[in-house]
Amino acid sequence: MKKYLILIALLSAVVLASGCVDNGNQTTNQTSGIATKTYTNDTAGYSFEYPENWQQMPANVTGDAVGFRDESTGTNLIVSTLSTTQPTDEELTTFLTQLESQYGAQFEGFDKVSSNTVTINGVKGIEIIFKSTSSGEQIQQRQVILFKDNVAYFLTFTAKASEYAKESANFDAVVNSFKIQ
Numbered sequence: 001m002k003k004y005l006i007l008i009a010l011l012s013a014v015v016l017a018s019g020c021v022d023n024g025n026q027t028t029n030q031t032s033g034i035a036t037k038t039y040t041n042d043t044a045g046y047s048f049e050y051p052e053n054w055q056q057m058p059a060n061v062t063g064d065a066v067g068f069r070d071e072s073t074g075t076n077l078i079v080s081t082l083s084t085t086q087p088t089d090e091e092l093t094t095f096l097t098q099l100e101s102q103y104g105a106q107f108e109g110f111d112k113v114s115s116n117t118v119t120i121n122g123v124k125g126i127e128i129i130f131k132s133t134s135s136g137e138q139i140q141q142r143q144v145i146l147f148k149d150n151v152a153y154f155l156t157f158t159a160k161a162s163e164y165a166k167e168s169a170n171f172d173a174v175v176n177s178f179k180i181q
Contacts, residue, residue: 034173039066044081046153049177051170075159075167077174082152089124092117092147096126107132113140123148123180131161140164142171148180 036049039056044064051070054077059065065080087095096115104110113129125146132139138161146153155175159167 034170036173036177039068041066041079044151045181046079046081047177047179047181048079048155048174050077050174054170070167070170073159073163073167075157075163075170077158077171078154078156080154080156082154083150084147084152086150087147089117092124092126096128099126099128103128103130103132109133109138118144118146120144120146120175121179123153125153138162144175144178146178146180151180153178153180 035052037052038047038049040047041064050068053072054068054070054075057067057069057076059067059078059080061067061078061080063080063082065078067076067078069076096117100112100115104112107130109132111131113131115128116126118125118127123146125144127142127144129140129142132141139158140161141159142157144155146155155178157167157171157174
């Protein structure tokens with residue numbers, strides 16, 4: 001139970017930071033057709049593609065984190081990691097339920113759109129999509145948390161609620177290209 005509280009605390013910090021708001025070879029994401037660059041974090045052992053018009057930004061989150069932002073829309077992405085124990089499938093479901101409850105209490109106007117356990121590129125995790133209000137503006141967030149080898153990988157996407165549907169393909173491109181070494 002204590003490990004879930006620590007994860008939820010970190011998640012809250014990531015979500016709050018993403019609401020405010022390296023590198024790479026240019027490629028085209030094969031599944032989305034979006035022109036992308038590749039970000040690689042050799043220290044944390046992951047890589048992913050992101051839209052080439054997004055700029056790297058400070059993540060404003062404790063620990064190993066990186067952020068990207070589309071200056072024209074305000075859409076952003078924060079990716080961070082945290083050492084943890086590897087959860088079982090049952091623990092993933094429990095964690096997701098606790099996360100929903102925590103976010104419901106923490107975020108103004110919290111409205112869950114969906115939540116699921118997921119498997120991305122062979123790695124199990126959870127996903128939650130929700131709307132809330134930040135600085136008087138309606139936003140929508142998608143958070144994917146993957147667990148591998150006692151590390152949690154957090155991908156938190158934030159967009160204005162009115163822009164979320166248009167940005168969804170960009171979010172999918174990042175998630176579907178996310179590779180853990």
